[in-house]
Amino acid sequence: MIDDRIKEKVQAIEPWIIEHRRELHKIPERSTQEFKTRDYIKEALENLGIEVQEGYYNTGLVGIITGDKPGGTLGLRFDMDALEMEEKVDVPFKSKHDGLMHACGHDGHMSMGLGTAKVLSQMKDEIHGTVKLVFQPAEEDATTGGGAQYMIKDGVLKDEPKIEAMVGMHIWPKLKIGEVGSRVGPMMAASDPFNVEVIGEGVHASLPYLGIDPIVTASQIIVNLQSVISRNVDPFEQGVVSIGMIHGGTRYNTIPDIVKFHGTVRTFNEETRLRIHDRMKAVIEKGAEAMGAKANFNYTFGYPPTMNEEHMVAVARKATEEILGEGKFVEVERPAPGGEDFAFFSKEVPSVFLWLGYAEEGKDVYAPHSPYYEFNEKILAVGTKVLCKTALNWGKLKIS
Ligand SMILES: [Zn+2]
Ligand SMILES: [Zn+2]
Structure with a gap:
């Protein structure tokens, strides 16, 4: 045997x-x-x-x-x-x-x-x-x-x-x-890191209409990113979008030029993974555009x-x-x-x-x-x- x-x-x-x-x-x-x-x-x-x-x-x-x-x-x-x-x-x-x-x-x-x-x-x-x-x-x-x-x-x-x-x-x-x-x-899981730079135009905090505020812009983008899981992913599929770091500004009364944030995406199938990436890109880039700012979205496809x-x-x-x-x-x-x-x-x-x-x-x-x-x-x-x-x-x- x-x-x-x-x-x-x-x-x-x-x-x-x-x-x-x-x-x-x-x-x-x-x-x-x-x-x-x-x-x-x-x-x-x-x-x-x-x-x-x-x-x-x-x-x-x-x-x-x-x-x-x-x-x-x-x-x-x-x-x-x-x-x-x-x-x-x-x-x-x-x-x-x-x-x-x-x-x-x-x-x-x-x-x-x-x-x-x-x-x-x-x-x-x-x-x-x-x-x-x-x-x-x-x-x-x-x-x-x-x-x-x-x-x-x-x-x-x-x-x-x-x-x-x-x-x-x-x-x-x-x-x-x-x-x-x-x-x-x-x-x-697939495990993908990403980072985002939101570029505005720094200005005195008392005169926001003369600049472009990357803090408000980044805040809106971050809140909207959570809708990618709730509105764009099949409820029988799983996905996580988490942001673990956010940096911007040096003074309480100055609107900075730039805000950066970093996070990770976890998914269990390729289709959901690509969909989350595409939706994130739109939310980030179009969200920045709507506020007159610019965003650089860097997404790394790590292990599938x-x-x-x-x-x-x-x-x-x-x-x-x-x-x-x-x-x-x-x-x-x-x-x-x-x-x-x-x-x-x-x-x-x-x-x-x-x-x-x-x-x-x-x-x-x-x-x-x-x-x-x-x-x-x-x-x-x-x-x-x-x-x-x-x-x-x-x-x-x-x-x-
Ligand atoms: Zn190990
Ligand atoms: Zn191991």
Whole structure:
């Protein structure tokens, strides 16, 4: 039985997976600077006799496992970067790099990548087609747009054999140990920053009719922006427009030349996202024009929403239930408002993004991005089993 083979193999290498997680935990690196991490992964894959492709956004790399049976090509994605923070957890494998910490679990993701590589490379007789293990830099670097889209630009999906579908997995605090969850449709939000400059004409506060008041203009625009959600977005869709900063003026009795404000937009589908952007542009630019002022609207399309495709979710659900047991796959009710650059893969090929639970009964766990972040390493074997089974099932379904 395939399931028994996977379970036995994963169980046998569990200490090996944990050991890799700990070694990687000691050497957290900044987004796009994952050099030691890349060398570590490369060596581990080559020691397993796995072919490695490089040249994807500097530190990105791909391990290729070719099955004995014909079929398609599936990509499994593992992110590599850490966060700039001082680790507050006291463990023997604590970060050796000052000011850096694997506080989002990417060390765990990579170790599951290696575990999956080891198990699948011993089960080529069961693999239909090819499995590509995609190790991706700079997931946390939203300022440059994240590593996924640059790996795609560098050909990670197009290089032979072409990746036809993708699976991603993130260690997640909302599910329990032993559970894996997902949902069809949006899984993670699009997250877009914006800033606005309202340019008027400064004048003494006693003579407003001789100038153009950017404070009154900006105030009207900000109030009107709230109508974009209430009047332009389908009530069954979600969206958030929030302004977190506003600056203007230096004196109580002087109307300034300029007012600036900054904010963020969160959405869960591309159509709503574009609609909000277009309506904001009109409200801002026309609102300024009506007051005789001028507005510069700078909107950055950050990470798009992560979208799960129906068939891919079904494949992962079945695999999870077969390998972990009935009831271990959780239908996630609502997407999370955080951003995730796996979204760029999900835009290109049918994809599924899975959450791997680490919540424990009667215990408070820290969420990702906390300096106290920690997870029970038992989950690494759970995630590895699900990834192996999902890969084997996908290849088989593709053929039949
Ligand atoms: Zn993160
Ligand atoms: Zn993360």
